[in-house]
Amino acid sequence: MKAQVLHKYDEPLTAANWVQHEDVPDAKISKPTDVLVKIGGAGVCRTDLHIIEGQWRSRMDDNGGLLPFIMGHENAGWIEEVGSAVEGLKKGDPVILHPRISSGVEIEHRRGHDMHGSGTFPGVSENGGYAEALVTSVRNVVALPKSLEPKAVAAYADAGLTAYHVAKRAAQVLLPGQYVVAIGAGGLGHIGIQCLKAMCAAEIIVVDKSELALGLAKESGADHLVKADGNEVEAVMQITKGKGAEAVIDFVGEKGSTKKGIDMTRAGGNYHIVGYGENIVVPALDLITGEKNIIGNLVGTWADLNELMSLADRGLVHLATVEYALKDADKALHDLNAGKVKGRAILIP
Ligand code: ZN
Numbered sequence: 001m002k003a004q005v006l007h008k009y010d011e012p013l014t015a016a017n018w019v020q021h022e023d024v025p026d027a028k029i030s031k032p033t034d035v036l037v038k039i040g041g042a043g044v045c046r047t048d049l050h051i052i053e054g055q056w057r058s059r060m061d062d063n064g065g066l067l068p069f070i071m072g073h074e075n076a077g078w079i080e081e082v083g084s085a086v087e088g089l090k091k092g093d094p095v096i097l098h099p100r101i102s103s104g105v106e107i108e109h110r111r112g113h114d115m116h117g118s119g120t121f122p123g124v125s126e127n128g129g130y131a132e133a134l135v136t137s138v139r140n141v142v143a144l145p146k147s148l149e150p151k152a153v154a155a156y157a158d159a160g161l162t163a164y165h166v167a168k169r170a171a172q173v174l175l176p177g178q179y180v181v182a183i184g185a186g187g188l189g190h191i192g193i194q195c196l197k198a199m200c201a202a203e204i205i206v207v208d209k210s211e212l213a214l215g216l217a218k219e220s221g222a223d224h225l226v227k228a229d230g231n232e233v234e235a236v237m238q239i240t241k242g243k244g245a246e247a248v249i250d251f252v253g254e255k256g257s258t259k260k261g262i263d264m265t266r267a268g269g270n271y272h273i274v275g276y277g278e279n280i281v282v283p284a285l286d287l288i289t290g291e292k293n294i295i296g297n298l299v300g301t302w303a304d305l306n307e308l309m310s311l312a313d314r315g316l317v318h319l320a321t322v323e324y325a326l327k328d329a330d331k332a333l334h335d336l337n338a339g340k341v342k343g344r345a346i347l348i349p
Helices: 044-051 056-062 149-157 159-173 187-201 213-222 233-240 257-264 284-290 302-315 326-337
Strands: 001-006 019-023 032-042 074-082 094-097 132-137 140-143 179-181 203-208 223-225 245-250 265-273 292-297 320-323 346-348
Touching: 001 326, 019 326, 032 094, 032 149, 032 233, 032 326, 044 187, 044 326, 074 149, 094 149, 140 302, 149 302, 149 320, 149 346, 159 187, 159 245, 159 265, 159 302, 159 346, 179 187, 179 257, 187 203, 187 213, 187 302, 203 213, 203 233, 223 233, 233 257, 245 257, 257 265, 265 284, 265 320, 320 326
Parallel strands: 179 203, 179 245, 203 223, 245 265, 265 292, 320 346
Antiparallel strands: 001 019, 032 074, 032 132, 032 346, 074 094, 094 140
């Protein structure tokens, strides 16, 4: 089969060519619970640029995922073949794939928290979906409703799932009359805002430095827009009558957003961190006197992905995509790196 293969890291991200379109051995079923999926779309994620930079090198090497390597962790497509123990799936069924493959037998897996137990992550720890086909486990398959095409939803497998997971956790304790802040209305943020709009009645405040992103936030359902011009904490305080928001979701996590995010959080509130890049530095006394919670968020569960597909099926969340042929993966990655992709780049074999 054809795949896009990464042969060497490029720390400064300046090389003209990163991946090569070439013939690789066909993906094949080896376990009775395996499922072979014909890829219909593979999302191109900023994590892929970090892989090219070599940031994930040690993690990949730990798992034996040495170069050459096939990226692609946001995958959707059609069932091609199933292992002998797989029931209820047949060739041609459209599916989206939860990105973490686990045995299913650890207590974390049985509780649905596959991200917390051991497992692999195709496209990061082993070969992924920048290819014509991918082998996964029956545990990872989410059947797609008729209204949703694989290429239109592939990026929900990671980016959308992460945004849904945090929005759901925040929404579960948010009440009418309360406030939630989303810091950052980019790829994840604009999905998170739509999920919040669909799942809670709190007023949604969106903070971003880009007018373009604030426009997208407005279309996604934001009730209040705040330009991140240095005075965003004061602006949020004014909207929330001096108290702060019951929940803050930080999709940025760098360049000072963590301190500002915690400062915007009301006493007794939850500060959810999703983006990363800087350390969170907060005096213990401030956390104690404000009884504020800092909550980490990592991808999401299989159930979360099902729920997100229900929202998408009902038209309550929408993902903007730009399609590229698989053979043009290098262009998609370079366009992403240059900030030229409006929405999410999707590779189509
Ligand atoms: Zn991703």
